[in-house]
Amino acid sequence: MPCNCCEMENNTFGEEEAKANLKEYRRRGPAKQTRLILEAVRSLGLNHATLLDVGGGIGTIHHELMKDIASEAIHVDASSAYLKIAMDEAKRLGHSEVKFIHADFTDVADDLPQVDVVTLDRVVCCYPNFRELLKAASLKSRTAIVLTYPRETWYLKMGFAIANFFQKLKKDPFRIFIHPIEEMELLLNGEGLRRVSTRRLFVWEMSLYQRS
Numbered sequence: 001m002p003c004n005c006c007e008m009e010n011n012t013f014g015e016e017e018a019k020a021n022l023k024e025y026r027r028r029g030p031a032k033q034t035r036l037i038l039e040a041v042r043s044l045g046l047n048h049a050t051l052l053d054v055g056g057g058i059g060t061i062h063h064e065l066m067k068d069i070a071s072e073a074i075h076v077d078a079s080s081a082y083l084k085i086a087m088d089e090a091k092r093l094g095h096s097e098v099k100f101i102h103a104d105f106t107d108v109a110d111d112l113p114q115v116d117v118v119t120l121d122r123v124v125c126c127y128p129n130f131r132e133l134l135k136a137a138s139l140k141s142r143t144a145i146v147l148t149y150p151r152e153t154w155y156l157k158m159g160f161a162i163a164n165f166f167q168k169l170k171k172d173p174f175r176i177f178i179h180p181i182e183e184m185e186l187l188l189n190g191e192g193l194r195r196v197s198t199r200r201l202f203v204w205e206m207s208l209y210q211r212s
């Protein structure tokens with residue numbers, strides 16, 4: 001399906017990277033920041049939960065949660081390479097109740113059903129319009145939204161600026177973003193979601209927002 005950001009994401013998140021991510025996941029399990037998301041979702045005490053994973057990459061979140069608390073999942077990703085790897089792995093694990101959609105989530109959100117939990121693991125930092133992305137994600141969430149995003153630290157601001165400078169030199173349009181955490185929170189509060197927990201790593205911060 002053609003979309004605004006798919007071509008860019010296909011170039012950035014291609015087959016090589018997807019294969020390497022899967023290898024790493026099979027060897028070591030979920031990455032540290034993904035484990036924080038998994039813990040947060042499990043802390044909600046849901047059974048037979050429905051999930052929507054936006055920008056789910058190789059599908060780690062649903063591969064893990066379909067083993068215990070989830071019964072259905074939707075995985076929307078702008079990268080076709082990541083989506084294919086996620087699909088093959090879900091098939092291997094016997095998770096037939098996962099639906100895969102290749103699209104920019106903001107283009108297809110209106111057509112998707114509401115679910116219990118929406119997750120965005122390291123996704124807002126790949127998308128320039130965080131307001132559109134988070135608003136669409138929050139409208140799909142009945143119970144909670146869990147996300148990871150880069151912390152607003154001086155060392156990350158410097159690192160991201162350097163990385164974006166090299167992207168510009170390479171004439172690659174893909175950019176990474178440190179979006180203002182307070183503004184993301186205000187937006188989610190405006191959609192009826194309250195932050196109930198936050199955990200921090202060196203780069204990533206994870207927040208769980210629950211519908212009040």
Ligand SMILES: C[S@@+](CC[C@H](N)C(=O)[O-])C[C@H]1O[C@@H](n2cnc3c(N)ncnc32)[C@H](O)[C@@H]1O
Binds near residue numbers: 056
């Ligand atoms: C850094 S990767 C993270 C993948 C995975 N969540 C993880 O943490 O391993 C960002 C992912 O978000 C996807 N993505 C970014 N913006 C998106 C959008 N607007 N709609 C759908 N997918 C998006 C990219 O294609 C990519 O797979």
